[in-house]
Amino acid sequence: MQKSPHAAVQGLLIYASTSAMLGLIFGQMSWGLVVGLSIWCVQQIRLTTKLKTWLQNPDTAPPEAPGHWGEIFDDLARLQKRHQLKTQQLKEIIVRFQQSSSALADAFVIIDQHSNLEWWNLSADRLLGLKASADRGKPVINLLRDPRFIRYFRKGHYEDPLQLPSPVLNDVVLQYQITEFGFGDRLLVARDVTQLVRLEHTRQDFVANASHELRTPLTVIRGYLETFIDQELPTPLMRAMTQMQVQASRMESLVTDLLLLSRLEASQHIADENPIRIQEMLHNIQQDGIALSDDKGHEISVSVDAEFDLLGQPQELHSVFSNLLFNAVRYSPAKSKIDIRWWIDQNGGHVCVKDNGLGIESIHLSRLTERFYRVEEGRSSSTGGTGLGLAIVKHALHRHGAKLTIESQPGKGSVFSCHFPLDMLVKINETES
Ligand code: ADP
Secondary structure (H helix, E strand, O other), rough: OOOOOOHHHHHHHHHHHHHHHHHOOOOHHHHHHHHHHHHHHHHHHHHHHHHHHHOOOOOOOOOOOOHHHHHHHHHHEEEEHHHHHHHHHHHHHHHHHHHHHEEEEEEEEOOOOOOEEEEEEHHHHHHHHHOOHHHOOOEEHOOOOHHHHHHHHHHHOOOOEEEEEEEOOOEEEEEEEEEOOOOOOEEEEEEEEEHHHHHHHHHHHHHHHHHHHHHHHHHHHHHHHHHHHHOOOOOOHHHHHHHHHHHHHHHHHHHHHHHHHHHHHHHOOOOOOOOEOOOHHHHHHHHHHHHHHHHHHHHHEEEEEEOOEEEHHHHHHHHHHHHHHHHHHHHOOOOOOOEEEEEEEEOOOEEEEEEEEOOOHHHHHHHOOOOOOOHHHHHOOOOOOOOOOOHHHHHHHHHHEOOOOOOEOOOEEEEEEEEEHHHHHEEEHHHHH
């Protein structure tokens, strides 16, 4: 039954008028009122005390009380029951979540907005060595101390995953991926990718060994072909020999590029960094570009921000910049302009190669750095490319912590830019000392 919200006021009025009437009967209406209201106050205090005592121990049955107090106790008891039921349901959900998360093979770790460990599943104990009793609430970088993880965690951009050896298990490689949620909280997932890494190494070893083994027979074939071509041969035979020599040279370039690519893939970072005189390197590459262009007469210019040089692996970076310039020469019409530029801004150092050549449709751009990806088969084979140039560029840049971006408009030209982080830059006078 719905009770009137004014039941308490009505009760008080009835109480007051009854005491006043009783007082009137004895000729003392005000005293009757005072005594009656005092008794009413004492009763309210007693009931409030009962309520307080019950609220401190809510598992017991609600106390008996008259009038609207009884209704309040009943309502509270009902609310309490509902609350207990909800709590029970939530507990069951949490237990089921914990059971299912501990059945997962991947490690899941929740990190709060202060970068402290909040919760993790059983696999995190096994793969990362986190201890439930001791590590809760500790900063994650105190427990996962590999400098590469710390740099990745602090960077705050988690688009790419990070691969590292497990901190506790020998021969296990983990792939870390972080996702942000809530207000600065993070979910760290660590996956065991040991099998995948092993397969990838087997693939890389196969390519490296096969390329290496192909090298010697190719050198012999080329040597004999050169000897034959130097002889007086009938024209059809000479034509065939020349064709064979061209194809053998192509195969040799392919083998050289495959070997270089597998060397680059073998590790994610360069072993040592040397200061590179970028101005000198770009001018040398410009000369190689002019030689490749030959009678096509491309106009190749170099402009350099002379204040900074770059730290890195000279052969790899030479290969990066020359691949970009040679592509610009191959895929631009004769006499067109090609600009090579090195400049610095607040994000780091940048090398860009801009041509006014054929350009590339935007649908191809994201796939250009895949091995053997060609925009048009005819376009590339006629230029003598191996189809591995941009894959080499991408891997070599990755090893330097750098990125490649490509902008292109069909029929207008392309800009290939390499972006190096600030910590790979070095002031020119430091390079000279
Ligand atoms: P390739 O040896 O075939 O040149 P790359 O990996 O160097 O292989 O380049 C991949 C493809 O990207 C090329 O086949 C070509 O179609 C396209 N490409 C690369 N650079 C340019 C450029 N500067 N202008 C137009 N197309 C280009």
